[in-house]
Amino acid sequence: MSTTTVPEPHVLAVDDSIVDRAVISRLLRSSKYRVTTVDSGKRALEILSLDRNVHMIITDYCMPEMTGFDLLKRVKESAELKEIPVVLMSSENSPTRIRRCLEEGAEDFLIKPVRPSDVSRLCSRVMK
């Protein structure tokens, strides 16, 4: 009898901070996700154009040139990408910013530093 291995869900993590990329990557991998990390929204869009097998995008809000909010908008405006859940992260707990992102279609908004419990919550909700 053959068994089919279910592939790990693939998360694209976007953060201009090398430290934060290492931490979020480890958090997601410890929850059994396959993770690709990039350092900019521009690079994220390049990856998304090449690999449609992305199950979730998790992005920092404050990034130079293209913010996480800009990336969110680009994803939600794209017919090919709009179904991919996008989660924003920020060290600033700004209700205005959070509301703006959720209204634009973000699945969730996490306050940094992100905890394992935040990732577990995402897994059970977003990745169904």
Next chain:
Amino acid sequence: MAAAALTNQLNALVNNMFAMGLLDDQFQQLQMLQDSTAPDFVSEVVTLFCDDGERIICELARQLEKPNVDFDRVDSYVHQLKGSSASVGAQKVKNTCIQFREFCQQRSRDGCLKTLDLVRTEFYDLRSKFQAMLQIMNRKAESTEKKKNCDAEAEGAS
């Protein structure tokens, strides 16, 4: 030195860093993320933080030397350092960055320079302790590897 003694030394150092307010519970979160699938996670993140922090502090000094300081740019760098400090649990550095950002908002060059001195001192203090921690972790890994090899040899011989 035996692995057990090195573990005690490591624990004493880290506990002291917590007691002195250098670290907060985020560092414990990082320790909990380290396991057999990522045995070097803490040392990797700490090394990244130390290198990145050094880069940012040098850049802050350079920016504040300019005749016309771009406070938004300075604030952006401080924001980066604050973020990475928070991510590794570097509590003191993170809190000083919060003060630093206030001086950026006030466009106070003097305030920024004084706080840069403070953040530099705190960062280098933390970095030296992190480096001591990494040395102990390396020695512990070597000791464990040595013991594993000795045990394997003994098993082969018997």
